[in-house]
Amino acid sequence: MDIYINGIGNISSDSSVHDASNKLLAIEPNYSDYIDAKLIRRMSKMVKMGVTASLMALKTAKQNKPEAIIVGTGFGCLDDTHSFLNQMIENKEEALSPTPFIFSTHNSLAGQIALLHKCQGYNATYVHRNISFESALMDAQLLLQEQSYNTLLVGGADETTNTSFKILSRLGHFCSHPIESNSTTNSSKPYAGEGSSFFVLSNQKTETSFAKILSIKTLSFKTNDQIYTVLKSIFTANHVSSVDLVLSAHNGDPSDDRISQHLLSSFDLESKYFAFKSVCGEYNTATAFALYLASNILNKTSTPGIEYSKITDNKPIKSILIHNHYRNTHHSFILLSAC
Amino acid sequence: MHELMSKLKQQIVEQLNLKDVKPEEIGDDQPLFMEGLGLDSIDALELIVLLQQQYGIKLTRAEDGPSVFKSVSTMAHYIMEHKK
Amino acid sequence: MTSDNHVYIGGLGIISAIGNNISETIQSFKEHRSGIHSTTYLETRHNHIFPLGEVKLSNSELAQRLNLSPKLSRTILLSYHAVLETLSHISMDKLHELNVGFISASTVGGMDKTETFFESYNQDSESGDLSQVIHHDNGKATDYVASKFGIHDFVTTLSTACSSSANAIMLGTRLIKANQLDVVIAGGVDALTRFTLNGFNSLMILDKNQCKPLDQDRQGLNLGEGAAYVLLLNKKALTFLGLSSSVVVSGYSNSNDSYHQTALSDDGQGPFLAMQGAIKKANILPGEIDYINMHGTGTQNNDQAESQAVKNLFQDNIPPLSSTKSFTGHTLGASGAVEAVISVLAIQHHFIPPNYHFNSSIEPFHISPVTKIQENVKLTHVLSNSFGFGGNCSSLIFSSL
Secondary structure: OOEEEEEEEEEEOOOOOOOOOOEEOOOOOOHHHOOOHHHHOOOOHHHHHHHHHHHHHHHHOOOOOOOOEEEEOOOOOHHHHHHHHHHHHHOOOOOOOHHHHHHHOOOHHHHHHHHHHOOOOOEEEEOOHHHHHHHHHHHHHHHHHOOOOOEEEEEEEEOOOHHHHHHHHHOOOOOOOOOEOOEOOOOOOOOEEOEEEEEEEEOOOOOOOOEEEEEEEEEEOOOHHHHHHHHHHHHHHOOOOOOOEEEEOOOOOHHHHHHHHHHHHHOOOOOOEEEOHHHHOEOOOHHHHHHHHHHHHHHOOOOOOOOHHHHHOOOOOOEEEEEEEEOOOEEEEEEEEOO | OHHHHHHHHHHHHHHOOOOOOOHHHOOOOOOOEOOOOOEOHHHHHHHHHHHHHHHOOOOOOHHHHHHHOOOHHHHHHHHHHHOO | OOOOOOOEEEEEEEEEOOEOOHHHHHHHHHOOOOOOEOOOOOOOOOOOOOOEEOOOOOHHHHHHHHOOOOOOOHHHHHHHHHHHHHOOOOOHHHHOOOOEEEEEEOOOOOHHHHHHHHHHHOOOOOOOOHHHOOOOOHHHHHHHHHHHOOOOOEEEEEOEOEOHHHHHHHHHHHHHHOOOOOEEEEEEEEOOOHHHHHHHHHOOOEOOOOOOOOEOOOOOEOEEOEEEEEEEEOHHHHHHOOOOOOEEEEEEEEEEOOOOOOOOOOOOHHHHHHHHHHHHHOOOOHHHOOEEEOOOOOOHHHHHHHHHHHHHHHOOOOOOEEOOHHHHOEOHHHHHHHHHHHHHHHHHOOEEOOOOOOOOEOOOOOOOOOOOOEEOOOOOEEEEEEEOHHHEEEEEEEEEO
16 A cells, blocks of 8 residues: 655754764754744753654644544653753662653653644654664555555654763774765765654655655565665566665675675666665664655655756656665665655 | 741752752742642652751641642741751 | 455564563463562652563563663563564564564563663763663664564554553554565563653552552553564464464554543543444444453543543443452553463463452442453453553454354
């Protein structure tokens, strides 16, 4: 069943100057343009990004309020988690402020969006590492198939904090040296990123439709051959043998990139890919950014800070495959077409 | 008392992260909850933490909150009565 | 010929304060033995202040039993323990020939290890044993367990506070009904941590004594820990694996109360919609529900809102009900699944689990829970409620065919 992307919203890094930074932090708007001051005061960056991106998506879909809300987040509200942990340790478990505890729960973003709109519909949060957003998307697809709702608000959000960056760097996940000459492709480790992207999905095409999702698939603990077979079957099921563009999982890590590259060459797509993480960085819900970018490219609408000619070679793009993985454990494919 | 109330207003703004509110704008007898400053139940819990952290006073029953935290003035009186 | 689109329950696994497995759990109800006591395993300043529903095994005891590393988070150990029981009667070779998913749920994941790590990290950001922090994210336990059991077709983790594992069971059921999977092991886990104990204490909703769900005089909740999973199968898989079952997931619903981040609305709209939705999905009438396993945490707010919702939905025909949290404690992310397993056991073994104790009903509802185990009762439809922070409300119905 086809799913139409009828609204999009995004907050993330873009391709603008990053010299001296070693992280691709989100370019944040003035949140008070979107959210009431009384609510902002409690919100961490992750929740602010998520709420704002969701409002942007609803606006582009010309929708006042969502019917149901599904969110994916790999780490949830890290800042609030750390804040409460800090207090707990420093104050020796006495006189602790409840606000960071309340907001440290992974579903606080989905809950906050529901609260804002008094939305009593289906509400879920997925927290499975780098397929958190894909899981949310698959649940959305299932809900639309079940005809439970006409439209759904689905999104991904993850933040990078100084603490999370420090710890994940110590674990060898991230590049620590500054991004040079605005190029994120010359590192041997991924650059940490963050962001939130939201979408209004429906099984109906509307005047605001950006693109069509034809297929969503996650693969866990599979071999290269199995991954190849699954992608082949996705193409077959959708009566295509190839795509015009791949938004690929390349992130700078040589072994990760070898896997991404191998898949591209298996389908003769080596000349047709763009490494979306070179813009948004590496984070658990980066696929959501890729979906946002894909939606704009297929709809021929611009994405701030990204020159399409470098990605598309000025060729018309009518179909896009998003491929993501991190350390070859969980892969995901999203096949899209223009509509 | 005036000094305490002044200090309290500053602490309330900080504890509750009321970025758009200037401490001196909070009236001594202005209702803190519902109308007035419009605080909610989470703020009430934060004020309990404030009492404990800043004044060493432990409010053990959440139900006492509404009367103690009615206004800056009632808070100040409570602190004066219970401060060790 | 009508095709059988039922989602059967062909296996259960559970570990909680009242038992390390199914038979111990049932025995605890029969002997009216609560698992909520003063702290034994959790190292906390609140040691003798708040009673907890701890699993009666230390990490090293759990690890030894499971032949796993004691360095693993307690979350992983509990999850693995429960899944092992869930699959104990299954031929794994045959299982791997089917399309199998593993859907787990948790609120704080490997926080038991993370909070230890931060004690060092906070002093010096270069210090701290990194092996303690690799378990932090919610997906880690799910991946570890899925990998160990060779489940590769679909893996994910949900986190919707106290309704987390109810939503996992719901998703598993929906995926099977949509013919996307043949089998799903669905449920959840949460280990007790200082983080959650202190978090709930900061909200002032913990009882310093044994909790009193559904009682006028209730003072709050007791935290617990545990893990529980159900083996969901379509008819084809049930037959292929040589199993028989007459219990199915017949109803489910997820709604949002959207009233407050941590409290339910006074009129219990979210809970009402969840229960009503589940009953509608099961294609039955409220009067056909034989037992409600209430969310019943023992907090002023939940029990009042849930009682109001029950009253609104069932009117004067309120079925027998109880909150088993008075036995297990509130197991947070695991509670939906723990109570789902208890609900299914109630159907299979013909009993209604009681409240651990009860004095007087909440005004003005006058709803009295079952206070002594009722045995030899035929239960056809059982409703299980799970309501959490962020307004997440979910209800499941299990039915005997």
